[in-house]
Amino acid sequence: GENVEQHPSTLSVQEGDSAVIKCTYSDSASNYFPWYKQELGKRPQLIIDIRSNVGEKKDQRIAVTLNKTAKHFSLHITETQPEDSAVYFCAAPEGSARQLTFGSGTQLTVLP
């Protein structure tokens, strides 16, 4: 099955700085890579995703990049704000299947 590794497990940044979270996956047939944000005690919520035929996607302060050759993808958050503090999860499907395997999560803390 798919194996997704996520780094770092914790990340602290100063407000206004950028944050980068990285994930690797094992199944070269995987074609869809979402990122979820989970605030304390809440549900995971989709914040951005990328298909395998695209190398980069942006949505305001967040962006995701994908390197299919190296089988890794990254989440970039610019101009971080305290409300960005949460746990972020990457995920990848097993090939073209619909079930997602999630990374272990990154606790992001934005210091004021």
Add this chain to the structure above:
Amino acid sequence: DAGVIQSPRHEVTEMGQEVTLRCKPISGHDYLFWYRQTMMRGLELLIYFNNNVPIDDSGMPEDRFSAKMPNASFSTLKIQPSEPRDSAVYFCASSPRTEPYGYTFGSGTRLTVV
């Protein structure tokens, strides 16, 4: 749409008791997933359905766990008998057949088995 609806939000039960968790997916979503979240193991897929049919239940821990989807708007996850190690947050999520494929999660059920 009210999103994915799960009930109950919290459940505290004694070891050995039967527990039933409920989920109503978003109308029109063909896929329904049950995940379990713990600090030690993160988000684990238990089972998922496509058009009410179970597709992959390889993540169900053992025979004490069972899941059903009798129709497109309702699914249950049952644990019988429950054990303390089943304590976790159980999430239901649904996904449409066509793009975008992203899951919408329910609010989760926090299960505590004492």
